[in-house]
Amino acid sequence: MNIEKLKANKSFGGETAFYQHDSEITQTKMNFSVYMPPGNSPDGCLIWLSGLTCNEENFITKAGAQQYLSENNMMVICPDTSPRGLDLPEEHGSWDFGSGAGFYVNATTEGYKQHYKMFDYISKEIITVLTDNFKIDNTKISISGHSMGGHGALILGLTLPTQFASISAFSPIVNPINCPWGQKAFAGYLSDKSEYAQYDACELIKSNHKHPNPILIDQGQADEFLEKELLTDNFTKCCSDNNQALIVNYRDGYDHSYYFISSFINSHLAFHKKYWG
């Protein structure tokens, strides 16, 4: 695929860089950032999916992951959270729908269905970028994310368990059909309610989707969205009922911010690397 490097900064001996490419799937330009460790030959790559209002910049500037990635020869790629440069109905009117809020589904509603296909964008084009442009071994690609991106990591990893070596998430939306953010997004992106379950991590587990490795979740107990939007316990129950191995680390006093993510990101990176053989 033809990708254009827009900006690069040396960092911890490797390179933090921003790219753009023409996406066949979203029919727009798409942006992503990467950290490439020294030597340009990483052991594998973590795909990081960001949350509502974020873009390809948040994780790479605020998570403080580069030192660990450098020292452990790991790459990370951070796709943007939606197509950009469009002007669809309702696309720019609210922070929890449309631009910056793609929710990692393949939209089926009019207007959105031509562009907002973030599930396919991540699972097809980003994978192609990694294997073709960055020469990453297809069996050494893991997935993680934050909030809406944690939801994305869970549904992508559970739907495609042979594509993603391991799954983790910070503060994920685990049950979007039962929370306001998810209900709003699904109503806007999906034309029929029968499509909802395939994009809901709890429903996926209930319908016997599994990942062979344990799923790792970190969740702050002072997270202002825990009770109404994130619903972590629902996922714990589904996994327990259906024999999906799950590790949930509740973190006392931590909130929904990147200050929380940066505090524990190294443990997630170590978790994923373990599954790259």
Next chain:
Amino acid sequence: MNIEKLKANKSFGGETAFYQHDSEITQTKMNFSVYMPPGNSPDGCLIWLSGLTCNEENFITKAGAQQYLSENNMMVICPDTSPRGLDLPEEHGSWDFGSGAGFYVNATTEGYKQHYKMFDYISKEIITVLTDNFKIDNTKISISGHSMGGHGALILGLTLPTQFASISAFSPIVNPINCPWGQKAFAGYLSDKSEYAQYDACELIKSNHKHPNPILIDQGQADEFLEKELLTDNFTKCCSDNNQALIVNYRDGYDHSYYFISSFINSHLAFHKKYWG
């Protein structure tokens, strides 16, 4: 002093927090951020001065310093780079003068002289905040910064060598009277050219200002501002001519960004802690 905590996020067991207070010196509200390690009893504090266009947020969100600060029981405080909320002549018209660009001088020009007294603000009010509000031992306060903030760290540390236990800088403007950024700022803030030398690190060294400990500088060799604005070699020569111990680490391939700072901030933190006894 009465300071108000605006926001706090748990991070690496401690707290990243943002404060505001009424400044007697600038006659405005002033903002700063801190990282307080777990236990609220740090061994000492580093004052971090940011560069042009920055505010109290840049370092604390982008430098990735919290892990080291937490593990080594160190506090950092990041003041804003200028007063805010004013509307002085020329104050908001350019990114390298006025708001976000206080240059750490005490202004003497009309309008600015009532507010833009960043030298006194750092050396008096921020010190009082540290010793009174945060109970920091006055002999365990060091100073560092980036670009314009590196200039600030050098001139404050060299002028008040008994106040600041140690001095370091990333990509500092070492000789403002001989570079466009410095010349523009000094012309705008200082009413008489005789005032310039006291705020120029090279001139301070030439007039026999010294710090008892070595000064540490990291400078990227791919820094786009090195040749025209930063002039690192001028400082090296002055220090050599006047027996000021200096360590300059030139870093191949690194630029002027926070990606550079984050790559080497831990070595600066270790450097400062050494001087806190």
